[in-house]
Each structure stands twice: as structure tokens, then as C-alpha cells.
Amino acid sequence: MGRIKAGIIGMGYIGVSHIEAIRRIGFAELVAVADVNYDLAKKKADEFYIPKCYKTVNELLADDEIQVVHNCTPNNLHAEINEKIIKAGKHAFSEKPLTRTGDEAKKILELLNQNKRLVAGVNFNYRMNPLVQEMKNRVNNGEIGIPRLVHGSYLQDWLLYETDYNWRIEPEVCGPSRCIADIGSHFMDTVQTVLGAKITEVCSDLLTVIPVRKKPKTQVETFSLNTNVEYEDREVKTEDYGAVLFKMDNGIHGVFYVSEVSAGRGCFLNFEIDGSKASVYWNQETADQMWMGFRDKDNLLVMRNPNNMCPESKEYSYLAKGHPEGWNDAFKNNIYSFYKYIADGKVLGKDPGDFATFENGYYIIRLTEAILKSNETRRWVKVES
Ligand SMILES: NC(=O)c1ccc[n+]([C@@H]2O[C@H](COP(=O)([O-])OP(=O)(O)OC[C@H]3O[C@@H](n4cnc5c(N)ncnc54)[C@H](O)[C@@H]3O)[C@@H](O)[C@H]2O)c1
Incomplete structure (x- = not known):
């Protein structure tokens, strides 16, 4: 071939x-x-x-x-x-x-x-980051004991000002959810991958922090600085922030929150898994390091080093220690x-x-729909698939 x-x-x-x-x-x-x-x-x-x-x-x-x-x-x-x-x-x-x-x-x-x-x-x-794969394998190998809880967030600031605008604001283009569908989807996929389990029930609270935005009269590129001064007012129907309690099919309980209006945050996807023996934490903005927490000995800051990685996760790491791998590398790994x-x-x-x-992608959309429904009904909602 x-x-x-x-x-x-x-x-x-x-x-x-x-x-x-x-x-x-x-x-x-x-x-x-x-x-x-x-x-x-x-x-x-x-x-x-x-x-x-x-x-x-x-x-x-x-x-x-x-x-x-x-x-x-x-x-x-x-x-x-x-x-x-x-x-x-x-x-x-x-x-x-x-x-x-x-x-x-x-x-x-x-x-x-x-x-x-x-x-x-x-x-x-994000599931393809070497240390996300390392977390998955360390959880599988029992290094944190029985995983019990998972918590984290994904924060950005590109919609901080009322003059920030892009096609993602418009539900006809973006879909009925923005912040959850756009970045919450990444959080959910990454956590499901690491834990090898599905989120099956959710309870959410969503908020449109800026209900009216100023739309530039000409198109503005995603994440670019907006210097255009001519605007028209647009009502915003999708969420800038969302908080979600969830339960997984392996009994783990968790919580995450997402925001596109958190000043200073660019791609702040982070999460911690708490097990019966130890905890493990990773943050995309410091993608080449992973933290492990213990009660009876010193906590550990693991700097990615292919020589010390589980054989299964080593495959996702190409550069020697001290040569940071990050967003582009995980992206390439996926493709x-x-x-x-x-x-x-x-x-x-x-x-x-x-x-x-596509099957996994479909499930994430059903999860997003369950989160929207929970916000509307103010109740826990089971995910339909
Ligand atoms: N995986 C990730 O980390 C990640 C990051 C950013 C965006 N995305 C996703 O990528 C998609 C695009 O986002 P973006 O930020 O690049 O948007 P964008 O607006 O910067 O780019 C979209 C492009 O599609 C083109 N386009 C529109 N209609 C078209 C058509 N009919 N035929 C051909 N081209 C057409 C536009 O002209 C534009 O150049 C979104 O679905 C977004 O969720 C994923």
C-alpha cells in the first residue's frame, strides 16, 4: 500500500x-x-x-x-x-x-x-497526550488503588468581553449547546478514556454570563483579537459556563465545570482522579507533567520520561525527557x-x-443533550443512547 x-x-x-x-x-x-x-x-x-x-x-x-x-x-x-x-x-x-x-x-x-x-x-x-495515556495505564495497573472520584474543569477566556463574537455563539451554527459541546465534550471524552467507563447520569447548572453580545459587522477569526469597531447587538442563547455532577457506569462519581469567560485561561483542561491509595492529576497547560498525591509519603511530580513510562503509554511519547511534548503532539498522535x-x-x-x-462521538452528543435537559428540568437525567 x-x-x-x-x-x-x-x-x-x-x-x-x-x-x-x-x-x-x-x-x-x-x-x-x-x-x-x-x-x-x-x-x-x-x-x-x-x-x-x-x-x-x-x-x-x-x-x-x-x-x-x-x-x-x-x-x-x-x-x-x-x-x-x-x-x-x-x-x-x-x-x-x-x-x-x-x-x-x-x-x-x-x-x-x-x-x-x-x-x-x-x-x-486530548486523550492522545502521552501523560493522559500514562494516567490511564497507572489507573489500570492499580497504582492509585480503586478509583473513586473524578473532578476537574476546562476553562478558556476567549469570550470574556461582550465584544467577543464568533459563529459558536449562534445555536443554528454551533448547536443547542456551546460551552459544554465545544470544550465540555473534550473533558468528558478524556475522563471516559482514562477511566475506561461511561458517564451515564448527569445533573447540571448552565449559565449565559453575557446575555447580549456585540456582533462585529464583519467576520472575525476564531481566537483572534477583535479590532473591528462596528457592532450590532445579539441575544445569546447558549451557555458561557456549565457545572455538571455526574455518575459513571463503574460507580465513580464526579464533577466538572467549563467556562469560556475565565480571564487568563486558554486551554485549561485539568482533572484529578482520587483512588483508595493515591490521586493522580494532569493539566493540559502543563502537559509534560503529572502529579501523584499520597497521604503517607511525599507527593510526586512526574516529569514525562519515556524510559519510565508504562510500555502501553510509551508508544505515545516520542521525545526524550526534558524536551516538552504538548498540544500539537497529542493532536498528531490522534491523527x-x-x-x-x-x-x-x-x-x-x-x-x-x-x-x-463516530459511535463515541455520538455518545458525547447524547451526554450533552442530557446535560441540557438536566439544566432545563433541574433534575438528574440519565443519558439516552
Ligand atoms: N479538536 C480541537 O481541539 C478543535 C479546536 C478548534 C476547533 N475545533 C472544531 O473544528 C471545527 C472548525 O472550527 P474552527 O475554529 O477551525 O472554525 P473556523 O471558523 O476558524 O474555520 C472553519 C472554516 O470552514 C470554512 N467553511 C465554512 N463553510 C464551508 C463550506 N460549506 N465548505 C467548505 N468550507 C467551509 C470556513 O470558511 C472556515 O475557513 C469546529 O467544529 C470546532 O469545534 C476543534
Whole structure:
């Protein structure tokens, strides 16, 4: 088998990270990009020496050379484009959330079921951090005893001011949830991965901290500083903050909170698992270190060192100790795992993999819907799947 040929749809903020990750995989080759903003796609194609650049999704999907398509468009296009990718007979690697609603995702799963030779993954990249994998293996090996509790948060500040605006504010584009769907989904996927268990029941409190925002009259790039001065008022219907109590199917209880209005926080995904013998903690903003807490001896700050990692997690670590690995490396690990699965001829539903499948992505959307329902009804809600 030659190099696996890829195309990317959507050349915005995250599309560029996909270019860089594919380029780091020796047996993958990026042959085309597309964006509805053709000038942007062309600029990226020129900058990165990508041979082909298309104006539309359909043109890219009609390219017979392309085997894998990355969907890096806003959430409202995930269902439609993921469906088109599968119908075109190509492997799909979708940005999260898989779709805006569980019903949209269910349709995609049904379609995928009829195309079993296709591999489909969702980009829940944090699970691929070497020390997240190390946490998973240390929990599995009994190093913290019986895991009992999990708690943490994911905080950002990119929506701190009323003048901060982006398509994520609009439910028609983003979906009915913003903060939970956008970053809470990462928290839930990472914790479920480490504990090898599912969150099955939730009780939530959501809040729109800024109920009216000032929308710039021209489009502003995600996470960029906004210097435009002409605005119009827009009512905000999605949450800036959410707190969630939860129970897992292995009996573990937990709590997390998410916010996009916490000044100073950029990608503050952190969580601790408390076991009967010890605790273990990791924070994405200091991704190369992990903390272990003990009652009867000194606590431990573990600096990533492949030589001391569990054999299973060592595979996710490439650089020697003292050479920090972080966000981009975990992102690449995720995309590498997806391509390796394809290269090895593995089949979803039969062969285990470590990336998030569309099935996993669907469950996270149902979880998000349960969190929304709990906030509305002020009760605990069981997750439907
Ligand atoms: N995994 C992660 O860590 C992570 C991080 C950021 C964003 N994301 C996800 O990536 C997706 C995109 O987010 P972003 O921040 O890059 O958004 P963005 O607005 O910066 O980029 C989206 C791009 O899609 C293009 N686009 C829109 N409609 C299109 C169409 N019909 N055909 C082709 N291209 C089209 C836009 O022109 C834009 O360039 C979202 O779903 C988001 O949740 C994931």
C-alpha cells in the first residue's frame, strides 16, 4: 500500500493544525484542500505546497485520488459533510462535536453501518497526550488503588468581553449547546478514556454570563483579537459556563465545570482522579507533567520520561525527557492512530482502536443533550443512547 492520500475541508483555525499533523505522518500525503472561502484555501495551499485546491466540497469529494477526508468546518456542516464523505466512499475524520444533535449523528451511524469498510473518527485529541495515556495505564495497573472520584474543569477566556463574537455563539451554527459541546465534550471524552467507563447520569447548572453580545459587522477569526469597531447587538442563547455532577457506569462519581469567560485561561483542561491509595492529576497547560498525591509519603511530580513510562503509554511519547511534548503532539498522535488503523486494514466494530469513533462521538452528543435537559428540568437525567 502506498501513502494514504488525504484532503481537508475547512481551512480556518483548526484546518491548519490538520495540515501540520498529516505532514508529520510518513505514510500519509495531503493532496488537496477546500474552503468556501477559496482565497483562504488557495493561500494555505500555496503556503504549504499542497498540490490541489478546490472551491467546493463536491469537487474535493469527486477527486478519486483522495482516500481520507478531514471535516474541519463549523458544526452546522458536520452532519451534511460527514454524510457526503461516507457516500463518496472515503474514510472520514471529523472535527468535534460529531454533529449538532444526537438525531443527526444517529443517521450518520446508520449510513456508516452500511459501509463497514470505511473508517470514521472524531478529533478528541486530548486523550492522545502521552501523560493522559500514562494516567490511564497507572489507573489500570492499580497504582492509585480503586478509583473513586473524578473532578476537574476546562476553562478558556476567549469570550470574556461582550465584544467577543464568533459563529459558536449562534445555536443554528454551533448547536443547542456551546460551552459544554465545544470544550465540555473534550473533558468528558478524556475522563471516559482514562477511566475506561461511561458517564451515564448527569445533573447540571448552565449559565449565559453575557446575555447580549456585540456582533462585529464583519467576520472575525476564531481566537483572534477583535479590532473591528462596528457592532450590532445579539441575544445569546447558549451557555458561557456549565457545572455538571455526574455518575459513571463503574460507580465513580464526579464533577466538572467549563467556562469560556475565565480571564487568563486558554486551554485549561485539568482533572484529578482520587483512588483508595493515591490521586493522580494532569493539566493540559502543563502537559509534560503529572502529579501523584499520597497521604503517607511525599507527593510526586512526574516529569514525562519515556524510559519510565508504562510500555502501553510509551508508544505515545516520542521525545526524550526534558524536551516538552504538548498540544500539537497529542493532536498528531490522534491523527496518526487514525491513519495507522486504516493502513493496517482494521475494521470498526471488530478491531479495537484508540481514537474516538463516530459511535463515541455520538455518545458525547447524547451526554450533552442530557446535560441540557438536566439544566432545563433541574433534575438528574440519565443519558439516552
Ligand atoms: N479538536 C480541537 O481541539 C478543535 C479546536 C478548534 C476547533 N475545533 C472544531 O473544528 C471545527 C472548525 O472550527 P474552527 O475554529 O477551525 O472554525 P473556523 O471558523 O476558524 O474555520 C472553519 C472554516 O470552514 C470554512 N467553511 C465554512 N463553510 C464551508 C463550506 N460549506 N465548505 C467548505 N468550507 C467551509 C470556513 O470558511 C472556515 O475557513 C469546529 O467544529 C470546532 O469545534 C476543534
